[in-house]
Amino acid sequence: MIPVNEPLLEGNERTYLNECIESGWISSDGVFVERFERAMAAYVGRKHAIAVANGSAALDVTAAALNLGPDDEVIIPTHTIISCASAIVRAGARLRLVDSNADTWNMDVAKIEAAITERTRAVMAVHTFGLPVDLKPVLDLAKKYGLAVIEDAAQAIGLTYEGKQCGSFGDISCFSFYANKHITTGEGGMILCDDDALAARARSLRNLCFKPERRFVHEELGWNYRMSSLQAAVGLAQFENLDEHVARKRELGRRYEALLHDVRGLELAPVACSYAENIYWVFGVMLDDRLPIGADEARAILADAGVSARPFFWPMHEQPVFRKQGLFDGESYPVAERMGRRGFYLPSGLALTEAQQDHVVAAVRNMMGEYL
Structure with missing residues (x-):
């Protein structure tokens, strides 16, 4: 049976994994998570990168970092993976759906404005099947109505829109490193943004909202969504290729x-x-x-x-x-x-x-x- 996907692991994966094992740093500590984050941020053209356990975790943290809640609506394409919808629903916000464009198989950006209401807080652009969403109309509408743009670039690592890397356009963007992606860590994901406060909040949410001054005192609930050093070691080797x-x-x-x-x-x-x-x-x-x-x-x-x-x-x-x-x-x-x-x-x-x-x-x- 010819599999639908088989990754290539022909770079420094084994070398970097051995470094983790020999150093004893196999959890989220050690050097590889930070190195992988820096590499992705530089490649995409972002100030901050926050590595997480998987792409769905990236969406969960993103919804929480944007403080989406019961009074809010988020516009997403109806044709997408359920992770995009579940992150919004779990945050308590309401989904507003948009159909696909028959020519590009991505969300039909011409239908977004009709879905905007006074409760709309954000629009999620999900790049699918090898082509990006037409982002300029999305960004123009976001500016017109004061909306946040969530860019789901899980399938778009290395893809460009008008010559600029996907994942660099939204207020916040999410990547996945599942086994079928151009960079894989087996599982794994990443959040990228330029806003210092948004990045700090995302880092806190992925790490159980530990307070820097008192580790086991919590003002709010987060997740243990950290990426392990083992995952990041594989990801860094993949990034190099x-x-x-x-x-x-x-x-x-x-x-x-x-x-x-x-x-x-x-x-x-x-x-x-x-x-x-x-x-x-x-x-x-x-x-x-x-x-x-x-x-x-x-x-x-x-x-x-x-x-x-x-x-x-x-x-x-x-x-x-x-x-x-x-x-x-x-x-x-x-x-x-x-x-x-x-x-x-x-x-x-x-x-x-x-x-x-x-x-x-x-x-x-x-x-x-x-x-x-």
């Missing part, structure tokens, strides 16, 4: 594009848009509406051919957990609904070989030939 990882992803994406562009009934990931070139974090495809099968059936067929594929996100307004809470009754977002039902992505890991990619392409072509 980031440019090669980005180039490799683009090479894989372009090769898929060349091998699949003529397959009828298959909509391929956008190659580029006016403000960015696809980084191909994954290679996504969508099935034509005329096909009698959906994404789940297609993935089952591919699995029988030895190919793993993963579905696109299921829209937030159709999530059972939110429906049980009475949220989003009567709301419909047709582009995101179609993406959830007809979209999936092919094996796209950094370790994917040409032979494996050829096998994937043959399996996709055979499947599509059965129905068209």
